[in-house]
Amino acid sequence: MRAKLTDIVFVIVFVVLVIGVMNMPTDATTAAPAYNDIINHYLEQGADETNAVNIVAAILTDYRGFDTLGETIVLFTSVVAVSSVLRSARHDWKFDDDE
Amino acid sequence: MVVLNVIIVVFLIVCAVAIGKIKDLIGAVILFSAYSLMMSVLWLILNTPDVAITEASIGAGVTSILFFAVISKTRRHES
Amino acid sequence: MTMNDIIVKTITRIVLPFAQLYGVFVILNGHISPGGGFAGGAILGTTLILYTLVFGRKKGSKKFSHRASEIAESGGIMLFILIGLIGLMLGGSFLTNLDAGFPAGELGSILSGGMIPLLMIAIGIKVTSTMINLFNLLIDEGVHS
Numbered sequence: 256m257r258a259k260l261t262d263i264v265f266v267i268v269f270v271v272l273v274i275g276v277m278n279m280p281t282d283a284t285t286a287a288p289a290y291n292d293i294i295n296h297y298l299e300q301g302a303d304e305t306n307a308v309n310i311v312a313a314i315l316t317d318y319r320g321f322d323t324l325g326e327t328i329v330l331f332t333s334v335v336a337v338s339s340v341l342r343s344a345r346h347d348w349k350f351d352d353d354e
Numbered sequence: 355m356v357v358l359n360v361i362i363v364v365f366l367i368v369c370a371v372a373i374g375k376i377k378d379l380i381g382a383v384i385l386f387s388a389y390s391l392m393m394s395v396l397w398l399i400l401n402t403p404d405v406a407i408t409e410a411s412i413g414a415g416v417t418s419i420l421f422f423a424v425i426s427k428t429r430r431h432e433s
Numbered sequence: 434m435t436m437n438d439i440i441v442k443t444i445t446r447i448v449l450p451f452a453q454l455y456g457v458f459v460i461l462n463g464h465i466s467p468g469g470g471f472a473g474g475a476i477l478g479t480t481l482i483l484y485t486l487v488f489g490r491k492k493g494s495k496k497f498s499h500r501a502s503e504i505a506e507s508g509g510i511m512l513f514i515l516i517g518l519i520g521l522m523l524g525g526s527f528l529t530n531l532d533a534g535f536p537a538g539e540l541g542s543i544l545s546g547g548m549i550p551l552l553m554i555a556i557g558i559k560v561t562s563t564m565i566n567l568f569n570l571l572i573d574e575g576v577h578s
Contacts, residue, residue, distance in 0.1 A: 265371065305546055305547065305549065306531065306537040306538060306546050307546035307549050308465050308541050309404075309465055309466065309467065312404075312464045312546075313546070313549065316469075316470075316549050316553065316556075317528070317530045317548075317549060320517065320527075320552065321528060327509070327510055327513060327559050330559060330560065331510055331559070331563075334506060334563055334566050334570075338566075341570050341573075403467035404467045404472070406467075407467060407472040408475070411479065412471070412475045415476075415479045416482075416564050419479070420568065420571060423571040
């Protein structure tokens with residue numbers, strides 16, 4: 256029963272996704288919602304403003320540097336979470352007396 | 355090129371459904387690794403080599419290693 | 434947890450330096466060719482995981498100890514924020530690049546792009562230590578050392 260329900264949900268999601276892909280704008284049209292003037296600015300002035308050849312790296316670390324800082328903090332938080340859960344199983348440090 | 359695209363996308367769909375269906379967790383991780391590798395080829399066809407490199411190293415490499423490390427601490431088969 | 438297979442050990446010894454060199458190449462060439470801090474850091478971290486898997490946890494922690502990975506973990510973020518604060522002081526806003534006086538260099542050479550290579554190195558250090566740190570934590574869980 257549960258497996259059949261899962262299959263039905265799979266099929267529904269598949270149909271919805273296919274309909275969504277069919278309605279997507281085709282490659283490299285200017286009618287796409289993501290297209291605006293900022294793309295032209297990056298492509299024309301990116302090399303002058305950042306002096307880097309790889310425009311992806313220029314956007315990632317220069318124009319959108321603050322977002323990259325956020326991504327790095329996400330990684331840091333993941334390590335902190337894993338160590339706070341798993342390292343408590345190890346008894347390799349002494350607890351303070353006041354706890 | 356269209357034929358290659360269709361083959362890769364069909365492979366991805368088959369992999370994704372199989373990951374949900376399989377009971378062996380190690381098999382699921384190997385399928386996920388194959389999925390990531392095919393996905394990186396697809397990124398390369400879509401002219402995004404940056405994402406392709408990241409997908410091949412993180413998706414196919416590190417993620418499966420971390421999954422194996424977790425599975426080695428728990429059970430291999432889903433009950 | 435050590436592998437006692439002579440083939441795996443020998444191949445690892447041969448392949449590892451090249452893989453690490455490729456990781457450093459991807460990080461340092463992030464502003465010229467595809468790649469960057471995240472991809473190169475993941476490659477470097479994977480080589481360290483491979484070393485730990487093949488030669489054991491003890492030898493692996495001798496090469497890159499838990500303390501060192503913790504310092505690299507925080508040091509990567511601190512380096513990133515420090516570069517951003519230099520931009521804030523000299524250029525007026527956080528992470529200002531060329532306006533803050535970072536040397537522009539020659540377009541297309543390895544020393545170009547102002548602070549972009551420095552940020553790539555910071556991200557690379559961070560991601561490398563994250564990968565090896567997560568792996569070590571998951572492997573060590575429950576081990577009384």
